[in-house]
Amino acid sequence: MLSSTDQYPKLRAIDIRRVMHDGQPSLLLRDPLQISDRFLVISQGLGPALLFCDGKHHRATIAGKLRSMLGVPVDSALVNRLVDALDEAFLLDNLRFREEHARALARYRAAPFRPPALAGQSYPADPAELRRLLDDFIAAVGPVAPAPPTGRGVLSPHIDYARGGRVYAQVWQRAAEMVRAAEIVLLIGTDHYSPEPVTLTRQRYATPLGVLPTDTSVVDALAAAIGEDAAFAGELYHRVEHSLELVAVWLQYIRGDAPCPVIPILAGSFARYMDGDDPATDPRFEALITALRRIIASRHAVVIISGDMSHVGPAFGGAPLSNADKEALRRADELVIDRMRAGDAAGFFRVIAETGDRQNICGLPPTYLALRLMDAVEGELTAYAQCPADDEETSVVSICGMVFG
Incomplete structure (x- = not known):
């Protein structure tokens, strides 16, 4: 069962850039903290979904919000896959991210120095x-x-x-x-x-x-x-x-x-x-x-x-x-x-x-x-x-x- 924070996904402050991917306008999503080395590339058309990942909208309602905003059908399963992918890449502000952040911070502080990036x-x-x-x-x-x-x-x-x-x-x-x-x-x-x-x-x-x-x-x-x-x-x-x-x-x-x-x-x-x-x-x-x-x-x-x-x-x-x-x-x-x-x-x-x-x-x-x-x-x-x-x-x-x- 998903926690309340996972039911109401909240996007962290991340790096979002426009790119072309397979000839299509897309968005590259990256974590500036590099908690994970993973990044996501999503269709530019899915960009508005990120606006509703604000901690205030239940994941089950985001597809409906998009349908109202865009005037086109939006698959709820697609939105769920997007939210799950954001979570896997530690791009959501939730317990899973905070635990991984704490581990990364402990490693940084325990190192003999900050290595050149x-x-x-x-x-x-x-x-x-x-x-x-x-x-x-x-x-x-x-x-x-x-x-x-x-x-x-x-x-x-x-x-x-x-x-x-x-x-x-x-x-x-x-x-x-x-x-x-x-x-x-x-x-x-x-x-x-x-x-x-x-x-x-x-x-x-x-x-x-x-x-x-x-x-x-x-x-x-x-x-x-x-x-x-x-x-x-x-x-x-x-x-x-x-x-x-x-x-x-x-x-x-x-x-x-x-x-x-x-x-x-x-x-x-x-x-x-x-x-x-x-x-x-x-x-x-x-x-x-x-x-x-x-x-x-x-x-x-x-x-x-x-x-x-x-x-x-x-x-x-x-x-x-x-x-x-x-x-x-x-x-x-x-x-x-x-x-x-x-x-x-x-x-x-x-x-x-x-x-x-x-x-x-x-x-x-x-x-x-x-x-x-x-x-x-x-x-x-x-x-x-x-x-x-x-x-x-x-x-x-x-x-x-x-x-x-």
Whole structure:
């Protein structure tokens, strides 16, 4: 007999993408937490059924709801098979998923470190090959004079190295001395999937170049400030999120054999603030910022923001971009960059919120948090680029690098 939660299926926050499968428009359903390595491909026509997997509709009534919505016959057995397949792939929020999630979280915490998720896929797993790759990016852009070691922050992209290598090389060369002088590094990156505003971890991040030590005493202090449950509710997202990993590689490359303690922080979506709410009134942010300021007041800290900028075009559900559209995007990005350069957290958020984040700026949460933390800081733009995001080059991810003094 099915439990009440199985009778009223509730879809988790998952990754849904349009694909062509066997020549038919389809939807690819994947678990961003990778609790299971399974994924589902369903007909696009079944997409509306996912809307009714909200924990409020009995599975026996979903077919009828679809018939009313679509005006076509819908087989109840088909809906049941879909719900069962979602359950098998751990895509439903139910007891079965929560038990498997608890086991995965226990394995993550018990491991000696968080292994690199992208090594061997997005960049070389061999340390010597990886260093040669980053050396090549440096050589391609030429030498960049480093900023003073007293600098306080860095904004780095987290796009793949193949597309963003030149921007990475420019900003990390400019930031080299401040990064080497740091006694502690706050790694603040975009959480692309978790609904949690802030997520901490006590686990250590590893890359092919070594293991970065996490200062667990600082993590404990931050968790005490915002609450243990709130701090670690989305912790398993650290296991699969790429934003911190891609900057951690550059941090280790620049520092060489002198790792310093880091604090890995993921910052989640600001969609909750796009209807007029002010993130400055969120008590979790205020508690976290207050606690972090105490830390950076007593040690030479560098804040590293891992965030890309705009995501526009068909790859992100928008219209194809012409050359004129790309130039207009550059001008829109410049408005955002101007507020970052001024160290203006409130203005940075406002210029994005005024458009409802039409440009899909994924670096919004970590950059806002870092600007609030650094306070009264000035930024220097080191590089800007628009990277193609589809084969037709009608979609774009824009990125930039910046150092803060």
